[in-house]
Amino acid sequence: MLKNPQQSELMQLQPTILRFTQMLSAVLQLDAEVVDADLVRIAGTGPYSKFFGKKLNTSSRIFRYILETHQEKVVVKSRTDPLCDGCTNKGTCRETAFLGVPIMIDDRCIGVISLVAFTPESRERIKENVQLFSDYIQHISQIVVSKVQSSSEQGDGLDEVFTSLIENMDQGVLVLDGNSRVKYGNQPALNNLNINHDELSRVEVNIQPLSLHNNELKGHQQHIISLGERQELVVGQFHDARGHQLFLMAFHQPNKSFAINEPQPQFTSVIGECKKMLQLKTLISRIASSPSSVLINGESGTGKEVIAHAVHNLSTRSDQPFIAINCAAIPDQLLESELFGYVKGAFTGASNKGKTGLIQAANKGTLFLDEIGDMSMTLQAKLLRVLEEREVMPIGSSTAIPVDIRIVSATNRNFAEMIATNKFREDLYYRLNVIPINLPPLKEREGDVELLVQFFLEMHTRKIGVCYPGITTEAMARLNAYHWPGNVRELSNLIEYLVNVVPEGDLIDVDLLPPYFEQAKSEHSPETIHSDDCSMSLEEMEKIRIEEAINRLSNRKLVAEELGIGIATLYRKIKKYGLSVHNH
Ligand SMILES: Nc1ncnc2c1ncn2[C@@H]1O[C@H](COP(=O)(O)OP(=O)(O)OP(=O)(O)O)[C@@H](O)[C@H]1O
Ligand SMILES: [Mg+2]
Structure with a gap:
């Protein structure tokens, strides 16, 4: 990175700090702002997501106070706080609370990171968690600063960091040489394979994916590891790191639970081995090639779209189009012309070439109707006709075109209620719901949080090009105990954030988890966490x-x-x- 000596240390790291601030704001569900010692805004979210690199002329009194005293500052009643007294902005200030923490390098304060509330509710959140939030931010900001500082000096001692990282991982890792021969395994890997260091260096080791299907996504997959005469089934994946090829084990599966002669279909993008997910995968592989309609139901973030893709990919239609449309995102009239297409001159504003609809475009393939519960009654009637007649009539045309499509739809709505209140046609519902797939919320998928954590660690580290960090047993226990209201998406977002803040060579530990995981530690009935006031x-x-x-x-x-x-x-x-x- 080219450094500009005119800029503060923080400004030189602006993109990283901005990304970090956005993630911090997302995990704490509060807005955040970072300024440097010259009161230049480095990063911010919400109303403060503009004017980066500009010197602030408002609200600087509190920042100045923190920069000068090196003390954190909390303001929960801005109208009466003496620091706000002389502020020219006092009359128009929308902030309902503020928590600012100095960013320190040794004895120097190089800036301030702050959490800001704009509503009475978020003010309460800050007020009730001042100590927790301030400790947490202080800790995280130290890590980020030292991490980014050291990243520019990187180069030496990498092998040591790399080896000690692998040694300290809870996850089994095999390191392969240029000829794909295993040259080293860490202790968890040796335990999984029931072998010691000496034996590992003596026997011929061979790692083969169980299914021959070559999947581009390269997620976790079952592999047969042959150790001389012996074979072990291990779920894991290959990963390139610093010129080495690693085999990262997800967890060990005892021999009896599989038969080599019956390769499982590929589910590399659908992570989950709990009972419900395994049943679901069996169901999907059984019904994938049937032409019958599939309706996927599940809370937000449970992976409905992922499952829709899996249904298509495993079907005999996989080399035909997969066309997805979000029924909630498009106004009714537009959705109609998108789905059914139109002939030229069909209505004012129609293109004079006409338009092929998505139903027709998905011919021989799969049409994925996401958020189907939001489709209007008029369109429901038209869709029903397509399903009954297996033909589509473009708007303005009198000729029906036969279509061969597989409909997969998804919703998180309750159909019984919608049918009862005449918001959804019962006859269409039965047509769509020939094969129902119900996705369980993440908190009901025992053991899967761990698998998903490994999967997302792999995915996000690869995306930002950093070393694969381990995670401590206690941090994992907290993740397991948490109730995940945002399901798999929330987990993915959190891991992305953690991968960004964890210092290179360190394990992800509980102190990096957002403060609300503190509650997950002792909470036995997770639903109660958010069901109070x-x-x-x-x-x-x-x-x-x-x-x-x-x-x-x-x-x-x-x-x-x-x-x-x-x-x-x-x-x-x-x-x-x-x-x-x-x-x-
Ligand atoms: N079983 C899974 N394995 C791997 N990744 C998953 C899994 N389930 C969900 N994800 C990931 O979690 C995120 C959310 O998944 P998806 O968009 O499919 O959820 P959804 O149920 O359609 O949510 P919404 O109701 O908000 O549309 C995506 O990034 C997806 O890749
Ligand atoms: Mg979705």
């Missing part, structure tokens, strides 16, 4: 956050990205909270 306030907070992001950002995709939710979830929430959608 604060569930209302969380909803309210969520609404305000979404509204604010919509008004600020130019498109929905950016909003969803910033909030760390899927686009479908965003649309659902817009609907749920009755937010205005006219301005885009």
Whole structure:
């Protein structure tokens, strides 16, 4: 990176600090802002996600106080706090609470990282967790600063870090040489394979994927490891790191649970080995090639889209189109012309070439109707006709075109309720729900959190090009105990964040987990965590956050990205909270 001596240390690391601030804000569900010692805004979220690199002329009194005293500062009643007294901005300030922590390098304060609340609810959150939040931010900011500092001096001692990292991992790792021969295994790997160091160096070791299907995604997969005459089945994956090839083991599976002669279908992108997920995978492989409609039901973030892809990929249609459309994201009229297509001159504004609809485009393949519960009654009637007649009639045409499509749809709505209130046609529901697939929430997938953690660690480290970090047993226990209201998506977001903040060569430990994991430690009935008074306030907070992001950002995709939710979830929430959608 080219350094500009005019810029502060923090400004030179701006992209990293911004990314970190955004992730911190997402995991703590509060807005955040970072300024340097010259009061230049380095990073921020929400209303503070603009004007990076510019010197602040407002709210600088509190920042100055922190920079000068090196003390953290909490303001929960800005109208009465003496520090706010002389502030010119006092009348218009929207902040309801502020928690600022100095960023220290030895005795120097190089900037301030702050959490900001804009609603009474988030103010309460700050107020009630001041110590927890401030300790946590201090800790994380130290790590980030030292990490980014040392990254520029990197180069020496890598092998040592690399070896000690592998030694200290809870996960089994085999290191292979250029000829794909295993030259080293850490202790968990030796335990899994029931072998010692000496034996490992003597026997011929061979690692083969169980299925010959070559999947591009290269996630966890079952492998046969042959050790001389003996064979072991191990779930794991290959990974390139610093010029070595590693085989990372997910967990060890005893011999009796598999038969080599019956290769399992590929589910490399669907991670999960708990009873429910295994049953689900069996069901999917059995029904994949049937032409019958599949309806996937599951809470937000449980992987409905992942399953829809798996159904298609495992079917005989896998080399034909997979066309996905989000019924909640598109206004009714547009959805109609997208799905059915139109002939030229069909309506004012129609292209004079006409348009092929997605149903027709998906011919011989799979049409994935995401958020089907949001489809209007008019379109439901038209879709029903397609399913009954197996033909599509483009708008403005009098000729029906035969189609051979497999419909996979998904929703997190309750159909019984929608049918009872006349919001969904019962006859269409039965057509769509020939094969129901119910995805369990993550908290009901025993043992899968661990597998998903390994999977996302692998995915996110590869994405940002850092070393694969281990995770301590205690941190893993906290993740296991947590109730995951945002399901697999929430887990993926958290791991991405952790991979970014963990110092190179360190394990992910409990002190890196956001403070709300503290509760997961002792919580026995996870549902109760959010079912007290604060569930209302969380909803309210969520609404305000979404509204604010919509008004600020130019498109929905950016909003969803910033909030760390899927686009479908965003649309659902817009609907749920009755937010205005006219301005885009
Ligand atoms: N079993 C799984 N294995 C690996 N990754 C998964 C799994 N389930 C979900 N994911 C990942 O979690 C994220 C959310 O999954 P997906 O978008 O399929 O959820 P969804 O149920 O469609 O959510 P929404 O209701 O919000 O649309 C994605 O990044 C996806 O890749
Ligand atoms: Mg989805």
